[in-house]
Amino acid sequence: MSFRNRLGFIITGSEAVLGSLMKDTIVETIGVVFGLNKPSVYVKGQIAPSKETLLHSGIYEALPEIHAIFRAHDSTVLKVSDKLSLPSTDKECPAGSQELAEEVVAFINLNKSVRYFIIKNYGVISLGATMAEAGKLMDEMHAKALSVDGKKSK
Numbered sequence: 001m002s003f004r005n006r007l008g009f010i011i012t013g014s015e016a017v018l019g020s021l022m023k024d025t026i027v028e029t030i031g032v033v034f035g036l037n038k039p040s041v042y043v044k045g046q047i048a049p050s051k052e053t054l055l056h057s058g059i060y061e062a063l064p065e066i067h068a069i070f071r072a073h074d075s076t077v078l079k080v081s082d083k084l085s086l087p088s089t090d091k092e093c094p095a096g097s098q099e100l101a102e103e104v105v106a107f108i109n110l111n112k113s114v115r116y117f118i119i120k121n122y123g124v125i126s127l128g129a130t131m132a133e134a135g136k137l138m139d140e141m142h143a144k145a146l147s148v149d150g151k152k153s154k
Helices: 053-062 075-080 099-111 129-147
Strands: 001-005 007-012 027-036 038-046 068-072 117-118 123-129
Touching: 007 075, 027 053, 038 053, 053 068, 053 099, 068 129, 075 123, 075 129, 099 117, 117 129, 123 129
Parallel strands: none
Antiparallel strands: 001 007, 001 068, 007 027, 027 038, 068 123, 117 123
């Protein structure tokens, strides 16, 4: 997950466990520069940022009104996404790749008002103006998927 700040955005560190986030498990991303061979990510922090930093950076650039991004591997939502008629990216792309970031940005540019969607064969994205908004949408969609799947929500 990430949220926008004055200089860029704060994102969870690589391999961070969401249930135990601390100051030293998050990273401030202050710039992403796309070079000839590979992108460079400039951060302030003690650990490497999430491998999906390029994805988050692209979303923030495409949607200035978005200030929070939640990304998850929600197998329940993925299982019933067709029944819920959830929008999805077209192509499957390698996790953490520039190709994935570009695919998601292309999807967003065609669907500017979508705030929850599937990354094909990978996971889900929830967007919000605040962390609370993005988190609430993530929870609501998971609960909806549970009801469609016939399981009870916690």
